[in-house]
Amino acid sequence: MELVGTNRAVFLDRDGTIARDVPYCSRLEDFELLEGVGEGIRMLSEAGFKVIVVTNQSGIARGYFTEAMLDRIHQKMKSDSASYGAHIDAIYYCPHHPDEGCDCRKPKPTLILRAAREHNIDLTESFSIGDKLQDIEAGHAAGCRTVLIIPVGDEATPPEEYSMRPDFKAENFKQACDWVVINTVRTVPSAGSLPSLNGNP
Numbered sequence: 001m002e003l004v005g006t007n008r009a010v011f012l013d014r015d016g017t018i019a020r021d022v023p024y025c026s027r028l029e030d031f032e033l034l035e036g037v038g039e040g041i042r043m044l045s046e047a048g049f050k051v052i053v054v055t056n057q058s059g060i061a062r063g064y065f066t067e068a069m070l071d072r073i074h075q076k077m078k079s080d081s082a083s084y085g086a087h088i089d090a091i092y093y094c095p096h097h098p099d100e101g102c103d104c105r106k107p108k109p110t111l112i113l114r115a116a117r118e119h120n121i122d123l124t125e126s127f128s129i130g131d132k133l134q135d136i137e138a139g140h141a142a143g144c145r146t147v148l149i150i151p152v153g154d155e156a157t158p159p160e161e162y163s164m165r166p167d168f169k170a171e172n173f174k175q176a177c178d179w180v181v182i183n184t185v186r187t188v189p190s191a192g193s194l195p196s197l198n199g200n201p
């Protein structure tokens with residue numbers, strides 16, 4: 001059977017992209033959405049995207065926290081988002097240690113491809129947003145367009161030195177979402193069929 005995805009999605013990195021980057025975050029009280037993330041996710045949903053978090057969580061393989069703890073943190077991520085009227089449709093994570101050579105850790109696109117199968121997603125109409133090269137590589141390998149978030153003043157790794165260029169560089173999550181929504185339609189249909197983004201009928 002041939003599958004043709006009919007949904008669009010935005011794949012979001014977690015740590016450093018939508019949440020404060022706490023190394024191996026293992027406590028609920030340390031998990032915090034970044035400014036503008038709730039509003040940004042809501043905007044993506046309203047623009048017709050499924051919102052799917054894809055995250056490397058090697059803290060599990062390292063024994064820093066359990067999958068049960070990770071599930072609790074992800075419940076908090078969902079409920080914190082919901083307080084902004086934002087909905088996260090699914091969460092995919094790699095629990096393995098980088099040395100294991102697993103098939104699912106970013107920069108491999110495996111989790112994005114799995115999400116696409118399970119949520120009927122057209123990857124060519126989808127996006128990946130992250131703050132690291134591995135997010136750009138995974139999104140690109142899956143056939144998505146990519147947005148790299150580089151906060152102002154954060155020049156630790158000049159993006160010009162990256163082996164792969166993102167389609168857009170944003171200073172924060174909200175700016176990334178603005179670009180995605182503006183560039184939603186890759187193949188331009190007739191003007192009359194463009195969706196209204198401001199809710200007017």
Ligand SMILES: [Zn+2]
Pocket residue numbers: 094095096102103104105
């Ligand atoms: Zn893995």
